[in-house]
Amino acid sequence: MRLIHLVLLLGLLLCPLASKAVVCSMSGVQNISFGNVNPLSSTDTNTSMTFNYSCTKELADVLAGVTICFNIGASANSGQVIPRRMAYAGPPAGTLDYQLYQNASYTTVWGSQYQSGTTVPAIQLNLLNLTPVTGSVTVYAKVPARQTTVVPGSYQDTYTAATASMTMNVGLLAPPTTCGTTQGPTFPFNVLATVTKFCNVTTASNITFGNAAFTDTNLSASNTIGVACTSNTPYTIGLVPSNNSTTGSGVMKTNTGNASNSDQVPYQLRSAAGTSGAPWGNSTGSNTVAGTGNGQTITYNAYATVPSANYTPDTYADTVTINVTY
Incomplete structure (x- = not known):
């Protein structure tokens, strides 16, 4: 048992x-x-x-x-x-x-x-x-x-x-x-x-005219601007000089601290080369540059022209703001 x-x-x-x-x-x-x-x-x-x-x-x-x-x-x-x-x-x-x-x-x-x-x-x-x-x-x-x-x-x-x-x-x-x-x-x-839709300025170099004689006219120089936006995102790029001109017409001032130099050198930002190139400003639908994002950096050339270099010898500069609207 x-x-x-x-x-x-x-x-x-x-x-x-x-x-x-x-x-x-x-x-x-x-x-x-x-x-x-x-x-x-x-x-x-x-x-x-x-x-x-x-x-x-x-x-x-x-x-x-x-x-x-x-x-x-x-x-x-x-x-x-x-x-x-x-x-x-x-x-x-x-x-x-x-x-x-x-x-x-x-x-x-x-x-x-x-x-x-x-x-x-x-x-x-x-x-x-x-x-x-x-x-x-x-x-x-x-x-x-x-x-x-x-x-x-x-x-x-x-x-x-x-x-x-x-x-x-x-x-x-x-x-x-x-x-x-x-x-x-x-x-x-x-x-x-x-x-979300997003754009980023990935690169932006200076526009440099270099040394110029007072007799020089119609100076021209350019740089590159790189913009990356999300795929399928429309955008516009606007350029604004420090004087807030919406047409891309700015002025350069002394960059050396020379208080006695009040000269202002006018310049024009453009989206195409030469003095007849289309002005590049910040009025959407009028003088901005448009694009559509693909997720990668797209490079644009920005041009600037100076009508005359007949100003007090000095180093002149201005700051331009890049506005990307999307």
């Missing part, structure tokens, strides 16, 4: 599923929002989302622990964990790369136990009594810098109950070391970003 009782007891230990009842819940799950993203920036855009979990065993349960795993699967747009992408319907349509991470140093991608080659956060919980065991998990997210071909718009990626879920693996003596297949709660969410 003792042998029979021992075998029956062993049978119960090997078939504990009837007594393994653990209930987990999640709260605080929100959308992951990057807010405004400048795709021309040299700095990554980072954000995070923290949610809570709670697990407890039921009355008369004998299990000692549970391992819970948080799975975030493939992007709805890329169909993969690496890379993940948000999408904008347009027009024109576009995508924006991003990634979800398990750590604040953005080195471990957050994956799913159902996606080979990826890892998931696994948390081991000791369930010693009926008191709920609680905690929190943070999803770290990053949009990599310099995605220069991305068009402005509202971008989104979606994770459903099928791609964002908890699994549980219970143990009698201690929490298991692996993820289980028992389905826990799901935590669907969206990933959102707004790619």
Whole structure:
């Protein structure tokens, strides 16, 4: 009889599923929002989302622990964990790369136990009594810098109950070391970003006439201006001398601190070479230069002419402001 009782007891230990009842819940799950993203920036855009979990065993349960795993699967747009992408319907349509991470140093991608080659956060919980065991998990997210071909718009990626879920693996003596297949709660969410229109003056050199004799006339010189704007973004470039002329007609003054020299050397900014080149000012639709961004630097030549150098010998200069409107 003792042998029979021992075998029956062993049978119960090997078939504990009837007594393994653990209930987990999640709260605080929100959308992951990057807010405004400048795709021309040299700095990554980072954000995070923290949610809570709670697990407890039921009355008369004998299990000692549970391992819970948080799975975030493939992007709805890329169909993969690496890379993940948000999408904008347009027009024109576009995508924006991003990634979800398990750590604040953005080195471990957050994956799913159902996606080979990826890892998931696994948390081991000791369930010693009926008191709920609680905690929190943070999803770290990053949009990599310099995605220069991305068009402005509202971008989104979606994770459903099928791609964002908890699994549980219970143990009698201690929490298991692996993820289980028992389905826990799901935590669907969206990933959102707004790619904003943006322009940046990337390069601007001085216009230098060099040395001139007092008999010289119709002096001409030029420089280059580099402007980068987000793809599909119309813009205009205006030039404003320090006297705020909207027609690009400025004056150079002594640059040596010579208080006795009150001469002012007039000059004209132009968008084409020569004294007959079109004036370049700051009146949109009249004398500005227009373009459409492609995410890369577009270079423009700016010209200036001086009718005469017949002024007090000195070094003359003026400051021109570049206005990019988009």
